[in-house]
Amino acid sequence: MNNASQTSPRSPRINPFAFPTDTDLRFVLLIFSVLSSTLFVYNLLSADFLGAQINIALQCTRSVPTSLSGDLTSLVIIQQQNLNTACQSSYRYLLLGWFIGGIALVLLVAFIIYLLTPIWVLRREKLVPISVEDAPEVVAYLKSLCQEAGLSEFPLFVWNPLNQVSNGLGFGSLRRYYVMLTGGLVTLFYTDQPVFRAIILHELSHLRNADVNKTYFTIAIWWAFVLVALVPLAVYLLIRLPFTPLLTANLIWRVLVLAVFVYLTRNALLRAREFYADLRASTWPDVAKALNRVLATRGQAGKLGQAHPSWQKLISVHPTSDERSLVLYDTRRLFRAGWWTAFGVGFAAGIALLPLQTLFSLFLDQSQIDFRVTVMPSLLVTVLLLTPFIVGTVGLDTWRTVFLASLQGQAPQGAGRLGLCLGMGIVSGIFLSLPSFLEGSSLALLVDLFIYNLPWILLLLASLFLFFRWIASGATVWLLVAATRQILHLIYIIGLLITGVVFIGWSSQILQFSFITTLVIRVDKTDIGSKLGYLFIETLHEPLTFLTLIGLWSFPLALWFWRNRLIALPSRNWAFLDVISQSQQIPSPNSHSLRPGLPMKFGLSIGLTFFLILLLGRVFLRLSGLADTINNDINLIDVFYYSQIALTLLLQALGAAIVTAMTRELRSLHGLMTASIAGCIMVFSILALNVLFGGTADAEIIWLTTSLVLNGGALVALLIALGTSMLLSRH
């Protein structure tokens, strides 16, 4: 990629630009954090600004019973809910407009600040274009550096000769970029040209890395958030005094947490970009040494090198010189799993979850009398909206972690913990944005919410742990075919898309259970178990569950089709920032341990075995005359039908356990695939034999059988395969 290897005697540095950088991930996180927090604040403000409409809407709700209580017929409920919907219509659109308006206002103000910032910097720093008359050699040299940096458009170099601090700054907006030089920096041109060159190339690297827009929009959106969300809220609380002191304090700490969260995210982004600018600059000849020298000097002399407490590092917008020097020669630090980023992503998503779900529920959950789908449409849309953000950040971080591990010849570490951090962030965010804090001192309700939701919280954490380990497994195998950076990009984009679908399917189901639990304990706590059991059965029938379970094994194992193109990652030039020598290259892997043939064979065998068993059973029933007895008793028909289903689940679990034990890599996914293959044949067996023996197979029974056997079997097989895999790993 570059010539830095000429200057670096150490092992080749891993290319941090192979994937989107931390700057990109944190930028996405920041934007989302600001928007989530704005939504939270505007949700609070709506209580006052839309107070009259809320009262009218509440009266609408009180005028009709909910679908979860009372003994009205479905028709009456639907009619009354339609009236309710019409009554609340104006409020819904007003609320939607209010939320969208708040977010749009933050973005608009941010954009204006972003546009005005360069003008403000030029004035504040008293900057003027550096002219040929002033310093002809410097101007010529700057031009040559721009060419060397490969910039398509050269920035305008401006300076303040009176500023004695030797510093540079890249700034600008909308493709109009500037690089500021100080008098102190220009002096370096004459006294220490390598350092001058390193600092200028560092600033030009910000342009190459497309940092400038991100940086100044970051600053702008922070101030926009303060001006448009925090200040109005503070004014509202101070002037209107809408709540009791206790409730106000309860509100203030939540808003403060949000503000600190956004602020820390902003600073984390500003810190991250410096590493990447240093690294980009270090790819040009002799820059790494000069950068290291200037960082070492400043580390000893300046604030950058002082040992700061952790909290000071968090609020700093610059990494320390020591950190920068370390990363300059060891880029592995940039690939380590970002626990806090994962937590932050979850936190931002958690904050947005309830307001978004509430908003969508006003439009999507009306006219529903089915208990199962009371919250699913709005929840699904909410998860759909949040998934690109979650998967695009934490998922990508997982890929980067795997990339590092693969280059080091190690198994990926920490992917599961990333999922846990994400999950804890989601739970924390939901807790912070709980609307129930406005419901006064209902501590009992909060306790109920916590206790009844605890199983779902634990399930969410466990499933996210496994889910991110699954992403890591997929990434590990698919990185082997990334011959070029273009192919790599294609692979991880497709991988993340599939991941997204699986995530939507899985997380929306878990959240549905949690939301229904919350809904149930607010309305009617009796017989929660059977209500949730019914919900679970219904979940099995959803096509999304089917897609999710198929996606789990098909994505990683599909690599088998490209098995002849596997190349060891450490032999790819694009994977390193420095040119790697032939002696450092690693030969292609001769074999791979994916064995989709095994699940195919076992799945077919188990399926056919089931077919034979069922065929023999049916023949026996027919010959013995028991078939007529069964056909004449609806209960016996059910027993017979569900016995077949139970047998399919048992055989699928057995097949999954055997295949899991027989494979070395992606064990549980091989097991899951076995269950799915076997399940397909079993479904065919049940339906075909039913028709052959005089029964029917309408669409309803086809889907019921398919979903029960395939989804139910896959779920059981997944649990068994995971258990088997864990047991085998221990031994």
Added chain:
Amino acid sequence: MASADQNQLIADLSRDIIMSIAPQELPLFRATSTAYFQKPDALFKNAKEKDQILGFGIGETVVMMTPSALIIVTQIVQFITAELQKSVVAESSSLIADLVKKKFKKFRPIDSKSDAQIPAPLTKEQLVYVRQLAYKEANRLMRSDTKAQVLADAIVGSLATSDVP
């Protein structure tokens, strides 16, 4: 002395001094001196501009000689003017300005001993005073003893002395 003339004198003298002791600052000289003559008091405020938090990093402050040289040369020129005014009270300001210039080697005719119009060089006491003044100011402005000494010596060196032809 007319202000423009005096400024020109200060600029010329300062540039010579900078050329000899800090040539790397010459590209900055024009901009620095222009800013100085526009707002003499603001020069050091600007020179110690706070660092840009989004820049390369917390940059070192390079101790530049030019602003200090301009300020000190101004004070020296004012001192010499005052000294000359004491002895030639009746003379016009333009003549005094001319005499001030000739106190410096740069503007002193080579054959100065034979010309009655050429003022006598500074006395030893005056030179000691100028050195002290320059060193004290330079040390205050630059907070560097070494640089203050270099600048003070260069300023004294630019003045005409009796053993110089």
